[in-house]
Amino acid sequence: MAYSFPEEVLEHVFSFIGSDRDRNAVSLVCKSWYEIERWCRRRVFVGNCYAVSPAAVVRRFPEVRSVELKGKPHFADFNLVPEGWGGYVSPWITTLARAYPWLEEIRLKRMVVTDESLELIARSFKNFKVLVLSSCEGFSTDGLAAVAANCRNLRELDLRESEVEDMSGHWLSHFPDSYTSLVSLNISCLGSEVSFSALERLVSRCPDLRSLRLNRTVPLDRLANLLRRAPQLAELGTGVYSAELRSDDFSNLVGALAGCRELRSLSGFWDVVPAYLPAVYPLCSGLTSLNLSYATIQSSELTKLISQCHSLQRLWVLDYIEDSGLEALAACCKDLRELRVFPSEPFNREGNVSLTEQGLVSVSEGCSKLQSVLYFCRQMSNAALLTIARNRPNMTRFRLCIIEPRCPDYITHEPLDTGFGAIVQHCKDLQRLSLSGLLTDRVFEYIGTYAKKLEMLSVAFAGDSDLGLHHVLSGCDSLRKLEIRDCPFGDKALLANAAKLETMRSLWMSSCSVSFGACKLLGQKMPRLNVEVIDERGHPDSRPESCPVEKLYIYRTVAGPRFDMPDFVWTMDEDSALRPS
Amino acid sequence: MGRASAKDSSPSSSSSSSSPSLVDNSKHKNHPRTSLSFASSVCRYSSCNSGGSSSTRAGRTRRGDLNTDLRLGLSIVSPDAQKDNWIGPPVSKQREQRQDWPPIKSLLRTTLAVAGKADANVHNVHNNDNSDRTRTSLFVKVYMEGVPIGRKLDLLTLHNYDDLISTLAHMFTTSITCPNGDRADHAKSLHVLTYEDREGDWMMVGDVPWEMFMTTVKRLKITRADRC
Numbered sequence: 001m002a003y004s005f006p007e008e009v010l011e012h013v014f015s016f017i018g019s020d021r022d023r024n025a026v027s028l029v030c031k032s033w034y035e036i037e038r039w040c041r042r043r044v045f046v047g048n049c050y051a052v053s054p055a056a057v058v059r060r061f062p063e064v065r066s067v068e069l070k071g072k073p074h075f076a077d078f079n080l081v082p083e084g085w086g087g088y089v090s091p092w093i094t095t096l097a098r099a100y101p102w103l104e105e106i107r108l109k110r111m112v113v114t115d116e117s118l119e120l121i122a123r124s125f126k127n128f129k130v131l132v133l134s135s136c137e138g139f140s141t142d143g144l145a146a147v148a149a150n151c152r153n154l155r156e157l158d159l160r161e162s163e164v165e166d167m168s169g170h171w172l173s174h175f176p177d178s179y180t181s182l183v184s185l186n187i188s189c190l191g192s193e194v195s196f197s198a199l200e201r202l203v204s205r206c207p208d209l210r211s212l213r214l215n216r217t218v219p220l221d222r223l224a225n226l227l228r229r230a231p232q233l234a235e236l237g238t239g240v241y242s243a244e245l246r247s248d249d250f251s252n253l254v255g256a257l258a259g260c261r262e263l264r265s266l267s268g269f270w271d272v273v274p275a276y277l278p279a280v281y282p283l284c285s286g287l288t289s290l291n292l293s294y295a296t297i298q299s300s301e302l303t304k305l306i307s308q309c310h311s312l313q314r315l316w317v318l319d320y321i322e323d324s325g326l327e328a329l330a331a332c333c334k335d336l337r338e339l340r341v342f343p344s345e346p347f348n349r350e351g352n353v354s355l356t357e358q359g360l361v362s363v364s365e366g367c368s369k370l371q372s373v374l375y376f377c378r379q380m381s382n383a384a385l386l387t388i389a390r391n392r393p394n395m396t397r398f399r400l401c402i403i404e405p406r407c408p409d410y411i412t413h414e415p416l417d418t419g420f421g422a423i424v425q426h427c428k429d430l431q432r433l434s435l436s437g438l439l440t441d442r443v444f445e446y447i448g449t450y451a452k453k454l455e456m457l458s459v460a461f462a463g464d465s466d467l468g469l470h471h472v473l474s475g476c477d478s479l480r481k482l483e484i485r486d487c488p489f490g491d492k493a494l495l496a497n498a499a500k501l502e503t504m505r506s507l508w509m510s511s512c513s514v515s516f517g518a519c520k521l522l523g524q525k526m527p528r529l530n531v532e533v534i535d536e537r538g539h540p541d542s543r544p545e546s547c548p549v550e551k552l553y554i555y556r557t558v559a560g561p562r563f564d565m566p567d568f569v570w571t572m573d574e575d576s577a578l579r580p581s
Numbered sequence: 582m583g584r585a586s587a588k589d590s591s592p593s594s595s596s597s598s599s600s601p602s603l604v605d606n607s608k609h610k611n612h613p614r615t616s617l618s619f620a621s622s623v624c625r626y627s628s629c630n631s632g633g634s635s636s637t638r639a640g641r642t643r644r645g646d647l648n649t650d651l652r653l654g655l656s657i658v659s660p661d662a663q664k665d666n667w668i669g670p671p672v673s674k675q676r677e678q679r680q681d682w683p684p685i686k687s688l689l690r691t692t693l694a695v696a697g698k699a700d701a702n703v704h705n706v707h708n709n710d711n712s713d714r715t716r717t718s719l720f721v722k723v724y725m726e727g728v729p730i731g732r733k734l735d736l737l738t739l740h741n742y743d744d745l746i747s748t749l750a751h752m753f754t755t756s757i758t759c760p761n762g763d764r765a766d767h768a769k770s771l772h773v774l775t776y777e778d779r780e781g782d783w784m785m786v787g788d789v790p791w792e793m794f795m796t797t798v799k800r801l802k803i804t805r806a807d808r809c
Contacts, residue, residue, distance in 0.1 A: 079680040079687070135686075161688055169781075189688060193780045217779055270692070293689060296696045344693065346683045376683065403683050460684075 004032075011040045020045050039063060046070070047505050049087060049111065050530065053559040054095035065104045066130070067096060071111035073508045073553055074458075075483050077135065080510055080551070082536060084566040086112075089136075093117040097124035105130035112136070118143030122150035130156040140165035141190075148174035155208075158186040166192040173198040177205070184211035188237050188268065193217040204229045210262075213237030216270045221249050224256035231259045235289075238268030241276060250276065258282045267291035274301040284308035288335075291316040293342055299325045299353075307332045313369075316340040319355040319376060326359030330366025338372040339363055343403060346376070357384040364391040372397040379410040380437055385419025389426035398423055399434035405461035405486070408438040415439055421446030424454070431478075434458040444468035448475020456481040466493040473497035483508040490548075491518035498526050506555040510534075514552050517545035522554070523572025530557050531572040532565075540570065694737070695719060695795060719795065725753050725772070725803040736798070741791050749774065753803060759787075772803045 005013075014037055017023055027037040043066040044057060058064075071087025073080075089111045096103055103125045113136045121128065128151045133139075141164060147157065148171060172194045175182075182202065187194065196218065203209060209230050218226075218239025227233070245253070253276070257263075263283050272295045287309045292302065299322040306315065306325065312333040319341050321329075329336065341359070345352045357380045364370060370392055380402050389395075409416055416437040424430060424447050433454055435443065439462035447454065448471035455478050463469070470493035472482065482504065490513035501507055516533065519540075523531040533540055534551035561571040685693075724731040732752055739745050743759065750757050758770040774786040778797045786794070786801070 077686050078682070078684045161686060163687075191779075271696075294692050294696075296693075342685060342689060343683060346685055346690070346693065347679075376685075401683055405682070460682075 007032075007036055010036050014040055018043075042066060044068070048555050048557070049089070049092065050559060050562050051505070051555060051557045054092045056558065058095055058099035062099070063102075064100055065102060066107075067092075067100075067103065067105065068107040068109075069111060070109045073483065073506060074110075074481070075485065075508055075510070076110055080485065080508075082534065082566075082568060085534065085569060086562065086564055086566075088112045088564055090114060090117050093120050097121070101125065102127055104128060105132075107132040107134070108136055109134040110136065112138040113143070115139050115143035115146070119146040122146040125151075127153055129153055132156065132158040132160070133162045134158070135161045137163040141167045141169070141171040145171035145174040148172065148179075149176070152176075152179060153181055154179075155181055156184040157182075158184060159189050160186050162189050164190055166190065169194040170198065172202060175202055177201075180205050181208065182206040183208050184235075185209070186211070186213040186237070187215050188213040190215040190217075196222060200226060200229065206230075207232070209233065211235035211265075213267060214239040216240050216268075219243055220253070220276070221245060224249070224252040227256035227260055232262055233260050234262045235265040236260070236263055236268070237291075238266070239270070241269045241272040241295075243273075243276075245276065250279065254279045254282070261286075263287070265289035265291075267293075269295040272297055274298075277301060277305055280305070281308060285310055287312055289314040293318060293340075296320065296344065303328045309333060311335055314338040316342070318342050318344045319353050320344050321359075322354045323356055323359040323362065324354070326355075327362045327366075330362040334367060335369060336363070336367040337369050338397075339367075339370065340374040341376055342374075343376040346403065349404065351378045357381060360384070361387050361391075364388040369394075371395055374399040374401075374434075376401045376403060378403050379407070380416060380419070381409045381411045382414065382416055382419035382422075383409075383411065385416065386422040389419075389422040393426045393428065395423070395427040396429050397432040398427065398430060399432065399458070400436055401434065402436040405436070406438045407436075415442070417443040417446065421450070424450040429453050432456045435462055436460060438462075440464050441468040441471070444471040448472050451476055453478050455479060457483070459484045459487055461486045463487045463489060466490050469493035470496060473500045479503075480505045482506075484510070484512060486511040488513055491515055494518060495522060495525075498522055498529075501526065501529055501554055502556050504556065506553065508551075508553050510551040512552070513548045515546050516540040516543070516549055519549055519552060519572050520545075527573075528556055528558065530555055530561055533570045533572065534568060535570075536568045721798060721800050723749065723752070723801040723803070725755070726805055728753075734801070736795055742787055742794075745786070746774065749801070749803065755803070757803060758806065770806055773806050774801060775804055776801050 010033070014023075014026060017026060020043075023037060023041060027034045038060050039062065041061045042064060044061055044064050045068045046052060046057065047070050049069045049071050069089065069092060071089070072085060075081060076085070087110060089108055096106075097120050101124065104127055106121065106128075107130070111133075113133060118139055121131070123146075131147060131151075131154070136159075139162075144157075144159075144164070145168075147154065169192060175198075179202075183206075194215070194217070199218075200222075203212065203226055210233060212226075212230065212233055212235070214223075214226075214237055216239055220239065220241055220243040223238060227236075243249075257279050260283070264286060266280060266283070266287060266289070269292055274297050277297075284305065285308065288311055290306070290309060290312060291314075292305075293316045295302070296318065298320055302317060302321045303325040306312070306317075306321075307328050310332060312329075313335050314337060315329065315333070317325075317340070321341065326341075329339075339360075341355070355377055357377060360373070360375050360377070361384050364387070371394055373395065374397075377400075380400065408414055409419070417440055420433075420435060420439070420443050424433070428450075430451055431453060433447070433451065433456070435458065441464045444463060444467070447457070451457075454476050457472065457476070457479065459482075466489055468487070469484075469489040472479070473493060474497055479500075484507075487509075489509065494514060495518055519531050519533050522529070530553075532553045532555075533549045534553060535549050537543070537550065540547070540549060561573055565571065719736045720733045721736060722731050723734050734748065734752070736745075739748060746757050746759050753772075755772050756770045758773045775783050776786050776794075777783055777799045779799060783802070789797075
């Protein structure tokens with residue numbers, strides 16, 4: 001051991017290693033490195049809150065300052081996970097409160113959070129700085145009031161897309177007058193009004209405030225005053241962007257916005273009145289991020305705005321932008337990295353706007369840095385996909401949603417296999433892919449063959465047989481998350497690739513053909529997987545074993561089966577195959 | 582349920598699972614999916630798994646099947662849809678749009694639902710016929726003063742204040758002052774209509790444009806005329 005460094009030196013070296021993967025690799029080198037590393041790890045990320053028990057985490061890492069947890073499967077965003085499934089943060093908070101008095105940051109995604117937990121957080125961590133609740137639910141403004149009142153060092157409070165029960169808008173007043181450390185506040189998901197005077201006072205006394213995302217109820221005519229108190233803002237989410245503005249109100253707004261010289265990101269724009277958009281024009285040249293997902297205005301107005309944003313890197317917009325607007329985007333925004341186009345009328349079979357595959361092709365041609373795409377449209381062709389793939393081999397995230405399920409190539413009427421095949425073949429660093437349209441097993445063969453860096457795949461209404469699933473499970477070396485709905489995939493591929501499932505975070509299958517018998521067998525064979533059958537038709541034992549289960553969620557875990565399941569979820573365990581039906 | 586089964590019994594139907602308008606919403610725990618998915622899964626997938634050359638079938642017949650499926654779905658939708666879709670407990674299945682497709686998050690979903698209705702007249706957008714448009718709902722609670730049990734009303738089925746007044750008058754068997762009416766008529770009606778807005782204030786219905794009303798109303802109350 002003459003050539004090994006003293007602990008302090010190693011610890012110092014490890015302090016430069018931030019990524020979880022690298023940290024995990026370090027801990028595997030030898031026992032002493034494992035020991036040193038675990039004492040100096042400051043950040044823990046648990047991608048599936050049921051993969052490990054809170055007790056195990058705090059036992060291994062005693063000095064953590066930041067915890068990030070994710071709960072429900074991704075498809076919960078689209079109402080595919082029944083309410084009550086799980087993802088409760090409470091046991092975690094209880095354990096963390098006991099073990100980490102110096103905890104500073106908690107980030108939660110798709111978890112059920114209660115006011116009690118928020119109150120516990122507020123009481124337990126003296127140096128608490130960051131609370132991010134992304135797509136969470138189960139709490140109210142009372143819990144927020146507790147956080148506001150007690151967390152003297154809070155920097156960040158971000159409630160993005162959470163469902164919050166509004167008890168009172170006065171929770172904001174619970175920030176004491178002595179509290180001045182706010183850096184980031186995102187309340188855009190709140191339904192009812194917050195006390196505006198409390199908000200104004202809060203903004204006035206927090207000189208480090210850089211990010212402020214308001215909710216819809218903040219009126220446009222009060223925005224100017226708010227902005228004048230925070231000219232250092234870098235990110236702004238407006239409230240409702242319509243009002244009966246008098247002309248001096250409007251010029252007041254223009255002046256206030258122009259005064260925010262550091263503003264790089266804009267969002268909000270609910271109910272936007274086109275006549276008031278020019279107020280943001282002076283900011284356009286500096287904007288790097290623009291979220292117009294709620295701006296129900298026409299292509300010409302959108303185009304006028306976007307054509308001035310020469311530094312734009314991220315754009316989220318409704319399909320009102322149309323192909324013409326996307327062509328303008330391609331011409332003007334050469335720095336674009338990420339584009340998301342959402343459907344303005346998602347429930348109509350017929351299109352209401354002139355947005356086709358051509359818009360995406362234009363952007364792929366004009367924006368050489370484009371890496372991340374989420375695109376809702378009503379028609380697609382293999383030719384277009386091939387063009388996009390050839391234009392953008394640097395694509396890392398490609399999510400296409402053709403609104404009509406099983407929609408073929410609109411020109412040739414063939415499946416879109418070759419188009420998506422081109423995507424995976426050309427985009428060698430593709431990490432995330434969502435498929436749509438008419439697809440056979442062939443597309444999965446392409447994916448299994450070429451998508452070697454693919455980590456997350458979403459599939460809906462696709463494939464012909466188990467062969468499709470088999471291609472993916474056996475071919476995609478980097479696969480971590482696979483979510484499937486309404487595909488004819490059954491037992492064979494799943495059982496044949498059981499071992500693969502232990503190398504992944506999770507697999508979701510709903511409205512497929514996996515039988516209850518196969519689920520039991522899988523649960524029996526693979527003790528380190530939780531095989532959860534979700535079925536609202538009653539216990540699967542009341543149906544034949546060959547009957548497909550409604551939904552299936554499989555994830556690797558070192559914590560064993562969970563015990564907080566509702567009455568429509570069953571974990572297949574080692575004994576399940578032996579128990580009489 | 583019966584309608585969907587009729588579609589499923591066709592053995593040559595190779596489309597797996599179901600088209601958007603006919604599948605139950607599993608989100609609603611209180612409406613357990615009965616035999617629909619079981620029967621349909623068994624009869625479809627067992628035939629699918631055995632075939633190896635299903636790709637050619639898929640290319641040509643599926644689109645046709647899909648058209649049939651959706652036409653069937655829509656033709657079943659229209660006659661009943663407009664009639665008794667808001668009176669009483671949660672609406673019949675075909676009246677709701679799918680909660681789980683296309684894959685957009687709920688915040689966007691609800692924002693578009695309200696905006697779609699509000700902008701129907703204002704926007705210069707390609708207007709489809711109404712049975713396609715309003716496939717979402719905006720239920721608000723309605724109480725009448727003195728009656729402890731309230732009702733629920735889907736505002737997206739209504740087009741203007743007149744609709745609202747007449748619907749409520751029918752629902753609660755009373756006369757309600759029309760907001761556009763003469764103030765002199767006020768004395769004749771038993772009740773007036775008020776609403777709670779987003780800021781928590783109680784306001785008289787009828788002062789703001791219908792579209793703006795839709796975006797700000799949280800609940801309705803029919804109050805006695807002599808109280809206002």
